[in-house]
Structures are given as structure tokens and as C-alpha cells.
Amino acid sequence: MDLAEKQTGDVNVLCVGGRLDAYSAAEAEKKIDSLISTGNAKIVLNLDNLEYISSSGLRVFLAQLKKARKQQGDIKLCCMKPNIKEVFDIAGFTQLFNIVGDESEAIAGFSA
Amino acid sequence: MLTPKSEYRRKLTTPERAVSSIQNGSTIVHGLAAAEPPALLQALADRVRSGELCDLKVHSLLPTENVSKSLLSPDISDCVQAFSWFVSKSSRSAVKVGLNYYVPNHFHQVPRLMRENLNIDVVVTMVSPMDKSGFFSFGTANDYTSTVARCCRRLIVEVNKNQPRVFGDSLLHISDVDAIVEHTSPLIEFKWPGPRAEDEAIGSLVANLVPDGATLQLGFGALPNMIARKLVDHKDLGVHTEVFGPAMVELIKKGVITGRRKNLHTGKHVFTVAEGTSRMYRFMHDNPSMESYPVSYTNDPAVIAGNDNMISINSIIQVDLLGQCNAESLGGSQYSGTGGQLDYVRGAYNSRGGKSILAFYSTAKNGQVSRVVPRLGSGAVITTPRMDVHYLVTEYGVVNLKGRSTRDRALDIMRIAHPRFRESLLREAENMYLL
Numbered sequence: 429m430d431l432a433e434k435q436t437g438d439v440n441v442l443c444v445g446g447r448l449d450a451y452s453a454a455e456a457e458k459k460i461d462s463l464i465s466t467g468n469a470k471i472v473l474n475l476d477n478l479e480y481i482s483s484s485g486l487r488v489f490l491a492q493l494k495k496a497r498k499q500q501g502d503i504k505l506c507c508m509k510p511n512i513k514e515v516f517d518i519a520g521f522t523q524l525f526n527i528v529g530d531e532s533e534a535i536a537g538f539s540a
Numbered sequence: 541m542l543t544p545k546s547e548y549r550r551k552l553t554t555p556e557r558a559v560s561s562i563q564n565g566s567t568i569v570h571g572l573a574a575a576e577p578p579a580l581l582q583a584l585a586d587r588v589r590s591g592e593l594c595d596l597k598v599h600s601l602l603p604t605e606n607v608s609k610s611l612l613s614p615d616i617s618d619c620v621q622a623f624s625w626f627v628s629k630s631s632r633s634a635v636k637v638g639l640n641y642y643v644p645n646h647f648h649q650v651p652r653l654m655r656e657n658l659n660i661d662v663v664v665t666m667v668s669p670m671d672k673s674g675f676f677s678f679g680t681a682n683d684y685t686s687t688v689a690r691c692c693r694r695l696i697v698e699v700n701k702n703q704p705r706v707f708g709d710s711l712l713h714i715s716d717v718d719a720i721v722e723h724t725s726p727l728i729e730f731k732w733p734g735p736r737a738e739d740e741a742i743g744s745l746v747a748n749l750v751p752d753g754a755t756l757q758l759g760f761g762a763l764p765n766m767i768a769r770k771l772v773d774h775k776d777l778g779v780h781t782e783v784f785g786p787a788m789v790e791l792i793k794k795g796v797i798t799g800r801r802k803n804l805h806t807g808k809h810v811f812t813v814a815e816g817t818s819r820m821y822r823f824m825h826d827n828p829s830m831e832s833y834p835v836s837y838t839n840d841p842a843v844i845a846g847n848d849n850m851i852s853i854n855s856i857i858q859v860d861l862l863g864q865c866n867a868e869s870l871g872g873s874q875y876s877g878t879g880g881q882l883d884y885v886r887g888a889y890n891s892r893g894g895k896s897i898l899a900f901y902s903t904a905k906n907g908q909v910s911r912v913v914p915r916l917g918s919g920a921v922i923t924t925p926r927m928d929v930h931y932l933v934t935e936y937g938v939v940n941l942k943g944r945s946t947r948d949r950a951l952d953i954m955r956i957a958h959p960r961f962r963e964s965l966l967r968e969a970e971n972m973y974l975l
Contacts, residue, residue, distance in 0.1 A: 483638030491618040518633045520614035 430477065431459055439470045439535050445477030448485035456485065460492040460503070469501020472534040476507035481515055493525065502526060506534040544674030544714050551720045555583035558696045558719040559664075562587070567597045567658055568611075569688045571665030573730075573815050575681030576606035577698030579723035580664040585610035594619040599643075599658065601625035601650070601684070601877075604728045612640070625650055626877030627868075636873045647782060647880035648839030651687035660692040667697045667712060668705040668825075675711040679703040680727065680814040680821065682710050682832040694718045702727050704824040708810070708831030730785075730815040732762035738901050738935035739763070743770030745933050746853060746899055750774060753801035755847040755891075757781040757884045758788065759854035763899055767853055771796060778802040780847055782839055782880040784811035784830075786820045792829075804846045805831060812838040839880045844887025850894040852884035856923065857900070858911045861950040861969050863926035863941050865898055872919025885928050889942075896930040902958040912957035914968035932956060950974040 429452035430445035440463050448456055463471060473489070493503045504526045508516070516522045528534045542550065559580060562568070568584070570576055587593040588611070598611055598620055608630035612622050622640040624631045626647075634640035645653055654660065665685050667676035676697060678686050689695050689712060697717050701724040714720075742763065747770040750756070755778035756771075758764040768787030771777065778799040779788055791797040792809065799807045812835040814824060824830045837843055844850055856867040857875070868876045888896040900911055911934075916922065929941045932953065939952035950969045954962050969975050 486637070486639065487618045490615070494618070515637050519617075519637045519639055520633065524615055 429455060431456065433459075436535050439472055439538050440468045441472045441474055441531060441535070443474040443477065445479075447480040448478060449480065449482040450484045453482070453484035453488045457488040457492065460488070461495070464492065464495050464499060464501065467499070469496040469499040470538050471496060471501065471503045472531060473503060473505050474507050474531050475505060475509070475512055478509065478512055481512055486515070486519055486521060490521070490524065502538070504528060504534040504537055506531050544670060544672070547674070547714050548670055548720060551714070551717060553719050553721060555579040555698075555721045555723065556586075558721050559583045559587060561694070562593065562662055564593060565595045566661040567599070568662045568664065569599045569654060569658070569660050569692070570607060570663070571685050572601050572681040572683050572813055573604055574727040574821070575666040575679060575685060575703070576604055576728065577664050577666040577723070578606040578610070578725055579721055580696055580698050581607050581610040584664070585613060585616060588616045588619050595621075597621045597623065599623045599625065599654070600631065602628045603630045604628065605630060606728065614639070626879055627874050628876075632875065642874045642877065644878065646839075646878060646883055647835050648841070648883045649836070651684040651834055651836045654684055654688050655691050660688055662694045662696065663689050663692040664696045664698070665689065666700050666703050668703040669699050669701055670714060671705070674714040676714070676717070677703070677705040678710045678712060678832065679706050682708070683813045683835045686710070686712070686834050687836065690716060696721070698723050700724050700727070702818070702821065704821050705826050706824055706830055706832045707828060708833050709837075710832045726818060727821055729817050731817075732765055735766055736901065739766040741935040742899055742901070742933055743767045745938050746897055747771050747774070749895055749897060749931060749938065750777070750851050751849055751893070752776055754778070754849040754851045755780050755802050757844070757850070757852040757888065758785065759783070759881065761855055763855045763901075764853050767899065776800045778847065779809040779811065780804065780838065780844065780850065781811050782813065782835065782884065784809070784814040784816070784824075786816040789816070789820050789823050799829070802847050804843070810838060835880070839883040841883055841887035841890065844884060845890035845894065848892045848894070850888045850891035852888035852896045854881045854884065854898055855900055856898050858913055858916065858920070859900070859932060859953060860913050860916045861953055861965065861972065861974060862946065863929045863949045863953060864916055864922045865924040865929060866916055866920045867923035869919065869921040872917070874921075878923050881923055882928065885924050885930065889928070889930050897933055898924065898929065898931065899933040902934040902936055902956065907958070910958055910961035910965070912953055912961065912965060914965060914972060946974055
């Protein structure tokens with residue numbers, strides 16, 4: 429799994445690539461958790477290069493979404509490939525997250 | 541000493557209080573299907589949602605909407621590890637993406653598997669109102685619930701006036717209960733798709749295999765229920781079944797099912813779980829002819845074989861040319877479960893005069909896909925091995941595979957495939973050196 433971080437204003441963008449599975453979920457969790465713990469609870473996850481997500485990855489995203497929202501933040505997802513979107517749909521996660529087409533729309537969502 | 545009434549009053553509480561002592565990391569088993577207790581499940585889900593409770597392990601079998609909308613809701617799936625011992629419409633999606641884990645089992649072993657392997661903290665289930673002697677009834681769900689209710693650390697029951705009071709080994713004394721809540725709501729109803737054109741032929745072929753005086757087990761789903769409708773001209777049938785369903789009620793009311801010729805529980809209609817309509821649940825209530833027992837008894841192949849002319853009727857998804865039957869997986873994913881299919885396939889064959897029948901439509905997807913395949917696909921699960929298969933029935937005929945060679949059974953199975961697929965199946969059988 430690849431993780432790359434950048435910041436736009438007060439929004440943190442995390443680009444998640446490769447496979448988010450049982451082996452890599454803890455690393456993703458640690459990264460997102462560290463952002464939220466340091467007060468950066470406005471997060472965009474850019475999933476453009478994400479090839480695969482398992483139930484471990486889904487659980488990490490959900491747990492961190494709750495943490496972010498507790499701090500008046502949010503986790504917005506963007507650039508999902510169709511196979512990743514399908515997993516979210518099947519899991520019933522599409523309704524839980526704010527999912528948009530591209531990164532700029534996700535960032536703009538925080539100032540709406 | 542407390543009277544049942546005073547003990548009831550002492551244990552009566554609200555759903556919120558009843559679940560308030562449940563700890564993080566608890567293992568919870570809930571009542572099956574129509575015995576899912578909605579108020580308790582909602583109170584538990586509310587505690588999880590509020591952040592008070594996490595790391596729960598929740599065990600279901602055929603989860604329905606009461607649990608899928610509460611404790612198995614996707615928004616708390618980070619705090620609830622879910623296990624399905626039979627996959628239903630409500631859990632299929634979660635199982636497919638690994639948010640709910642299927643537990644392979646033979647249904648008759650589930651009480652033992654849960655008792656010996658789960659270390660159960662809490663059981664929540666629905667029961668019928670208490671009688672004057674202090675007994676509730678497990679009603680529609682005896683199955684494994686009656687066993688785990690007696691070996692868990694804390695048993696919480698939800699009393700529902702619509703839950704039928706059922707006889708047999710279905711009673712639970714108030715002294716075994718830790719907390720009681722009252723919540724009356726309609727029981728979950730089970731409905732199946734309407735009849736298909738092939739049902740007429742399949743129903744008639746199966747009915748011809750059933751002698752007068754036979755004892756029946758009918759599987760769960762549309763086809764077995766349709767088959768029951770073709771049995772209206774039979775005499776003195778009996779019921780020893782896993783799932784009691786609405787079609788059986790009609791046959792009892794018409795005097796077709798009497799149970800008179802059963803060797804075991806003569807005159808009684810024996811089951812372990814009931815899934816049907818409110819009309820059916822009312823029929824069951826306080827009806828001395830209805831007896832439920834734990835699934836470790838009803839589905840024990842040796843007990844099943846105890847009735848002469850035991851006929852088990854179940855459905856499958858597909859069969860290959862070797863005779864291996866898949867009744868539980870679709871496209872490599874877990875679609876349903878083994879349930880009690882093999883319990884009854886083996887028990888019925890061992891009964892004197894008994895038959896095990898696996899019935900299925902010859903095609904799927906509006907006739908585009910054959911359910912008879914040369915080989916089961918990658919990831920397909922064998923529910924009934926070829927050594928166990930007795931009768932197979934489609935709308936094109938009946939075959940008996942017992943004692944048949946690989947060549948003969950391949951030819952027999954092709955004979956009940958849809959004619960459009962027979963030539964390609966024949967070619968594949970040749971490629972497999974079966975002919």
C-alpha cells in the first residue's frame with residue numbers, strides 16, 4: 429500500500445494506493461489516526477490508485493470516520509475506481525460516507 | 541420461595557436496562573428468524589452506536605431484518621464482528637465482502653458446536669408469555685436456541701404475545717432466565733416468489749415418489765413449498781422436519797397430514813424452527829399436535845431414519861456430471877448454507893422405505909444457464925457429495941443415482957438437463973472420459 433499526504437488549506441489529502449488489506453490496514457489506520465489526533469480532522473482520501481480494499485480496510489475507514497466526525501471533521505472519499513465503489517455498495521458503506529468524483533470537489537465540500 | 545409471578549415481576553425490566561451490564565468483547569447469540577428479539581437487539585445497537593459498547597461477537601443463523609437493521613447494521617460493523625451459520629438475504633452482501641463470516645456446519649451439530657466452541661456470554665431471544673407454572677415457550681425457534689439459552693452466562697428473553705406457545709421440548713422455566721423484557725410486535729413473516737412454469741411438472745414428479753403414510757421433511761424455499769401443494773391427494777402423511785412452513789398447515793387442515801403412521805411421535809407434527817405467516821403462527825399456538833425439539837434431535841440422521849418411509853425434499857443450485865450437488869454457493873460466494881440438507885439426505889436414505897429427493901429447476905437466468913454443469917465451478921461448495929445423492933428431480937424427469945457408475949450417473953443426470961444443453965454436456969462428459 430502507498431500513502432502520500434498533502435495539505436490544501438485546513439484540509440488534509442491522503443492518497444491511498446495499492447492494496448488496503450489485512451496486512452496494510454494498521455498502517456493506514458495509524459496515519460489517519462495521527463492526523464485526527466493532532467486536530468486535522470478534515471480529511472480527503474483520494475483513492476485514485478487504490479486497487480483493492482478488504483473488510484479490514486473498510487473497518488479502518490469507518491472507525492476513523494467516526495473519530496473525525498466526533499471532532500467536527502469528516503472523511504470524504506474521491507476518485508474511486510468502479511471495483512472499489514462496488515465493494516462499498518455491497519457493504520452498505522456508500523450511504524455512510526460522502527463520496528465524490530474528484531479531489532477538488534471533495535476539498536470544496538469542506539467549505540460548503 | 542418466590543412464586544413464578546413474583547419472580548417474573550422481579551426480573552422484568554426495560555430493554556435498555558436488560559442489556560446495560562453487557563461488557564465490551566462479549567459473545568452474543570440471538571434467537572433465530574422469527575424469534576429475533578427486536579427491542580433487545582435495538583437496545584444493544586443503541587449502546588454500540590453511542591460508543592458505550594464495542595468488540596462484540598454476534599452469532600446469527602439466517603439473520604432477518606430485526607438484526608440486520610440493528611446489531612448488524614453497516615454503520616457499526618467496525619464494532620461488531622458478525623458470524624452467520626446460514627447466510628440469508630440480510631447477510632449475503634456482508635459475507636461477500638468479509639464483513640460477516642460464514643461458519644460451515646451441519647445444522648444438527650450447531651447446538652454442540654456453539655456450546656463447546658463459543659464461550660457464550662449472552663443469549664437474547666423471543667419467547668411466548670409465561671404460563672401459570674412459570675414456563676415460557678421457545679415458540680418458533682427451538683433449534684440451537686434452547687441449548688445455548690441454558691449454557692450462556694446471561695439469558696435475556698423478550699416476551700411477545702404473538703410468539704406461539706409450542707409443545708414438545710420447547711419450554712423454558714423462569715428460574716433459568718436472568719432478565720425479562722416485554723415487547724409485542726408482529727413476528728417476521730416469510731414469503732417466497734410466486735409459482736414458476738416448471739413447478740407443475742416438478743411437483744407431480746416428486747409427489748409420485750411419496751407413498752401414502754410417508755413422513756415428510758420439506759426444505760426451506762419456494763420449490764419445496766410448491767411441491768407440498770401437489771400432495772393434496774395423499775393420505776396419512778406425517779411431518780418430521782427441520783423447517784415448518786405454511787404449505788404444511790394447508791395439508792394438515794385438509795386432513796392429508798395426520799401423522800397417524802409415524803413410528804416416532806405418532807400423531808404429532810415435529811419441527812425445530814418455524815418460518816411462515818402470521819396465520820401459520822396462530823395455527824401453531826397452543827396446538828397440542830405441534831411439537832418442537834432441539835435441532836440436535838430433529839436433524840440427527842439416526843432419529844430421522846426412525847420413521848419408516850421418511851421422504852426428505854430439498855433443493856439445490858446445481859449438480860455436476862459426477863453427481864456432486866451444490867446447494868449453497870453462487871459465483872464462488874457463499875449464497876446460503878449447508879443447513880440440514882445432508883442431515884436429511886442421510887437420515888431419509890437410512891429409513892426403511894425412505895427416499896432423499898433433491899429437486900431443482902434445470903436452468904437459471906431465464907433459461908440461459910444450465911444448472912446441470914460438467915464440473916462445479918471454481919469456489920463452488922459441495923453440499924451433498926455424490927456418494928449420498930439418491931433421487932434428483934427436474935421438470936424433465938427423475939433419476940436415482942444410488943449404486944450407479946460414473947458413466948451411468950453422467951448419462952442419467954444429462955437426461956434431466958434442459959434439452960438445449962444436453963449435447964454440450966455430452967461432449968464434456970466424453971472429454972472427461974466418463975462415457
